[in-house]
Amino acid sequence: MPRAPARAAASPTSPAPRAATSPTAAPKPEKPPKAVAKASSPDGAPPRHHIAAFIQFTTYCSYAILMFFGYVRDFVERLSRKRDPDYAPLVRDWDDFFTRRLYYRVRDCWNRPVNTRAGRVIGVMERVSKDFNYTFEFTGRTIPCINLASYNYLGFSEDVPAVTEQVLANLDQFGVAACASPAECGRSTTLTELETEIARFAGKEAACVYAMGFVTNFSGLPGLFDKETLVISDSLNHASLVAGVRVSDGRVKVFPHNNMRALERIIRQAIIEGQPRTHRAWARLVIVVEGIYSMEGDILDLAPIIALKKKYRCLLYIDEAHSIGAIGATGRGVCDYRGVDPRDVDILMGTFTKSFGSIGGYIACDKRVADHLRTHCGASIHGDSLHSAACQQALSALRIMQGLDGTTIGRQRIAQLADNAKYFREQLIRLGMTVYGEGESPVIPAMLYNPAKVSKFSRELLKRNVAVVVVGYPATPLLEARVRFCVSAAHTRADLDRCLQAIDEAIGEACVRFERKWWFV
Numbered sequence: 001m002p003r004a005p006a007r008a009a010a011s012p013t014s015p016a017p018r019a020a021t022s023p024t025a026a027p028k029p030e031k032p033p034k035a036v037a038k039a040s041s042p043d044g045a046p047p048r049h050h051i052a053a054f055i056q057f058t059t060y061c062s063y064a065i066l067m068f069f070g071y072v073r074d075f076v077e078r079l080s081r082k083r084d085p086d087y088a089p090l091v092r093d094w095d096d097f098f099t100r101r102l103y104y105r106v107r108d109c110w111n112r113p114v115n116t117r118a119g120r121v122i123g124v125m126e127r128v129s130k131d132f133n134y135t136f137e138f139t140g141r142t143i144p145c146i147n148l149a150s151y152n153y154l155g156f157s158e159d160v161p162a163v164t165e166q167v168l169a170n171l172d173q174f175g176v177a178a179c180a181s182p183a184e185c186g187r188s189t190t191l192t193e194l195e196t197e198i199a200r201f202a203g204k205e206a207a208c209v210y211a212m213g214f215v216t217n218f219s220g221l222p223g224l225f226d227k228e229t230l231v232i233s234d235s236l237n238h239a240s241l242v243a244g245v246r247v248s249d250g251r252v253k254v255f256p257h258n259n260m261r262a263l264e265r266i267i268r269q270a271i272i273e274g275q276p277r278t279h280r281a282w283a284r285l286v287i288v289v290e291g292i293y294s295m296e297g298d299i300l301d302l303a304p305i306i307a308l309k310k311k312y313r314c315l316l317y318i319d320e321a322h323s324i325g326a327i328g329a330t331g332r333g334v335c336d337y338r339g340v341d342p343r344d345v346d347i348l349m350g351t352f353t354k355s356f357g358s359i360g361g362y363i364a365c366d367k368r369v370a371d372h373l374r375t376h377c378g379a380s381i382h383g384d385s386l387h388s389a390a391c392q393q394a395l396s397a398l399r400i401m402q403g404l405d406g407t408t409i410g411r412q413r414i415a416q417l418a419d420n421a422k423y424f425r426e427q428l429i430r431l432g433m434t435v436y437g438e439g440e441s442p443v444i445p446a447m448l449y450n451p452a453k454v455s456k457f458s459r460e461l462l463k464r465n466v467a468v469v470v471v472g473y474p475a476t477p478l479l480e481a482r483v484r485f486c487v488s489a490a491h492t493r494a495d496l497d498r499c500l501q502a503i504d505e506a507i508g509e510a511c512v513r514f515e516r517k518w519w520f521v
């Protein structure tokens with residue numbers, strides 16, 4: 001790996017070019033589209049989403065009311081309950097309070113058990129609670145829902161006969177589990193084939209495949225980063241990246257989401273100051289980002305990052321969990337989508353849980369880095385291999401995506417996904433929702449803000465046979481609770497229109513048509 005330069009030239013970052021001020025020269029500023037109203041930030045950061053004062057006020061009020069009644073109920077309960085003085089509480093006070101008094105009120109909206117494949121339609125098992133969501137009972141009924149909740153981007157979690165046949169044959173040959181790590185006789189021929197083919201698909205020399213996407217980051221990053229590594233991580237990176245960096249020996253600095261100026265500032269500072277205490281130069285600076293941010297629906301703007309990486313000789317690690325298979329004309333992810341040579345990216349990580357309808361994750365990189373991982377990554381040595389049938393599912397899907405099965409089904413699905421994503425996003429905006437993210441991203445978050453609207457919206461959609469994921473604090477900032485729609489190539493236009501009809505009704509019930517109201521300025 002190239003080493004970071006010992007010291008950068010110490011001149012301050014050059015100021016951004018100013019816009020022409022002459023009224024005749026300046027082009028008429030374009031109004032931002034209504035549904036993605038943004039406020040620009042003074043430090044050159046990409047515009048932040050603007051949240052109207054009225055929404056902020058009512059959302060804070062909702063939390064305040066929930067907390068007030070929560071504390072009153074706690075107080076009354078404490079008067080009547082004896083505490084055991086010998087034991088410290090096992091859970092932290094605030095977490096415990098938040099779970100009992102806020103989350104439990106709405107917890108029927110999460111962890112909904114399902115009894116079918118995570119396909120275009122999913123079976124959600126109906127449950128009722130007689131004790132305010134402390135316990136649930138199944139009614140025995142299954143609610144068939146159009147599935148906007150799973151990451152089944154290319155529809156491979158459906159029963160695709162050619163894939164299913166190969167997976168069943170593989171299951172017959174290898175059984176359900178490898179019962180050993182890759183280093184200890186757990187390496188099936190299918191695993192090796194998958195490693196070879198995914199590396200080729202990603203445009204890299206080699207790849208290591210692990211049993212889980214989360215583990216790929218959580219165990220892969222400690223295998224890569226030593227104490228002379230400075231990791232520069234986007235503030236909205238996935239929990240697996242955050243956890244992986246934390247358990248590694250590397251130091252970490254976080255830059256505000258997508259803010260290239262802040263990223264450059266941190267890189268320059270790191271090069272100038274070197275390591276803490278000794279001030280020796282960092283052995284390597286590694287920028288860690290995602291291809292598509294799963295809570296924002298943003299597609300990584302790769303070109304400026306590549307420019308910075310080359311300018312300062314940093315290394316670049318991209319988590320392509322949501323972008324591999326899902327974007328780019330050939331489904332090769334963010335490099336394909338942005339027209340960047342994958343050789344310009346040092347490490348491309350991805351998962352098989354989204355576009356491939358399987359499980360597991362991979363790190364695609366140079367051969368010597370892969371060889372290093374095989375001997376230094378905990379998951380390669382101590383963790384069970386990805387079982388062979390799951391490898392086969394990913395491998396079969398990968399071959400269809402590339403047309404190696406002799407059909408154009410893969411290409412069609414990739415194009416269909418882009419089409420569906422654009423259509424669905426446009427229609428949500430037309431319905432008056434505030435939508436985050438970019439055109440072809442299959443992750444489409446739409447804002448709900450208020451905690452009461454989160455549960456209302458989710459329940460209204462379930463009543464109308466649409467399964468969605470809603471997300472609120474602490475997974476999002478307090479003010480930015482949202483619903484996250486995931487579209488799939490398997491959805492037909494009729495499915496999407498049915499969902500939009502249901503969403504339109506749910507929007508009315510939950511009052512989240514923010515963009516149409518004059519006071520939401």
Ligand SMILES: Cc1ncc(COP(=O)(O)O)c(C=O)c1O
Nearest residue numbers: 212213214238240294321351353
């Ligand atoms: C960006 C990102 N990386 C890693 C993961 C973990 O992948 P998996 O769910 O396959 O364990 C996820 C999960 O959604 C993710 O969004």
